[in-house]
Amino acid sequence: MKSVLEKSYDINLNDSSEIIKFYEENKLYFDHYDKISDIEGIEDTILIKQKYCEAIERKNHFTDAALVLEHIFVLLNKLKGNSEEYEYYYERALFYEGVILGRQKKYKESNKKFKRLIILDPKNENYHDWFETNVERITNKKLDAFYYIIPALWSFIFVTKYKYVGKYYLTIEIFLFVILIGIYVYQRYIVNLIREKRRKRINR
Numbered sequence: 450m451k452s453v454l455e456k457s458y459d460i461n462l463n464d465s466s467e468i469i470k471f472y473e474e475n476k477l478y479f480d481h482y483d484k485i486s487d488i489e490g491i492e493d494t495i496l497i498k499q500k501y502c503e504a505i506e507r508k509n510h511f512t513d514a515a516l517v518l519e520h521i522f523v524l525l526n527k528l529k530g531n532s533e534e535y536e537y538y539y540e541r542a543l544f545y546e547g548v549i550l551g552r553q554k555k556y557k558e559s560n561k562k563f564k565r566l567i568i569l570d571p572k573n574e575n576y577h578d579w580f581e582t583n584v585e586r587i588t589n590k591k592l593d594a595f596y597y598i599i600p601a602l603w604s605f606i607f608v609t610k611y612k613y614v615g616k617y618y619l620t621i622e623i624f625l626f627v628i629l630i631g632i633y634v635y636q637r638y639i640v641n642l643i644r645e646k647r648r649k650r651i652n653r
Contacts, residue, residue, distance in 0.1 A: 453478045454493045462496070465504035472501040482520050488531050495524050495538050502545055511552050518546050540569055547579060556583040556590070585643045592636045599629045 453475045460471050472479060479498065485491050502517040521542045528535045547562030563580040570576065606621055 454490060454497075457493065457497055462500045465507060468497070468500045468504050469508075472497065479520075482524060485524070486527075488528065491524050491528050492532060492534050492538075495521055495528070495534075495542075498524070499538065499541055499545070506545065506549060506552070509552070511549050514545070515549050515553075518542060518549065540566065543569075544576075551579065551583060554586075556587045559583050560587075581643050581646065585640055588636065588639050588643075592632055595629065595632045599625050 456475075457471065460467050462468055479494070479501075482494055482498070485494055498517050498521050502514045502521070505517070506514045521538075525535065525539055525542060528538065543562055543566055547559045547566065550556075550559035550562065560580055560583045563576050563583065566573065566576045567580060603622065603625060606625075
């Protein structure tokens with residue numbers, strides 16, 4: 450009788466539905482990944498887990514994909530220094546870790562992974578695209594908060610103007626309006642700067 454890993458040689462690992470079906474039919478085996486000790490078995494298991502991770506990431510199952518990546522990094526620690534395939538599998542796992550963190554809107558954590566990936570492969574445009582997109586999202590996330598804070602201050606001042614600010618009411622309103630416009634202009638400037646950098650790199 451064929452082992453689970455031997456059966457994996459008969460499936461199309463690039464077919465998402467096929468790899469998901471195979472993995473989930475043999476989930477008990479793959480959940481005990483830490484028991485695998487031979488190098489070839491570790492390599493095969495990493496490959497299957499990576500393909501499964503990619504397949505479920507495309508289905509937006511980000512939490513499950515993150516868990517599978519944890520398994521992969523455990524296996525990679527066993528593989529380090531013992532296999533020529535280590536660098537390839539490590540880079541692929543690091544990429545998907547960055548992708549999944551980005552999908553979960555953890556942009557800073559995601560960019561830590563892409564910084565490392567850019568060091569590994571400075572010419573990889575996909576890594577740069579992800580990094581720059583994350584920077585854009587981090588910038589927007591920080592500045593978008595002001596679009597809630599300033600209107601809230603406006604409302605507070607309007608309701609309490611006679612009690613707290615009196616004759617300074619109009620000055621404060623104008624000041625808040627100028628700040629809001631300034632934040633908007635700054636945000637557009639930073640985002641356009643990032644996008645222009647991306648365009649120049651693509652057209653280089």
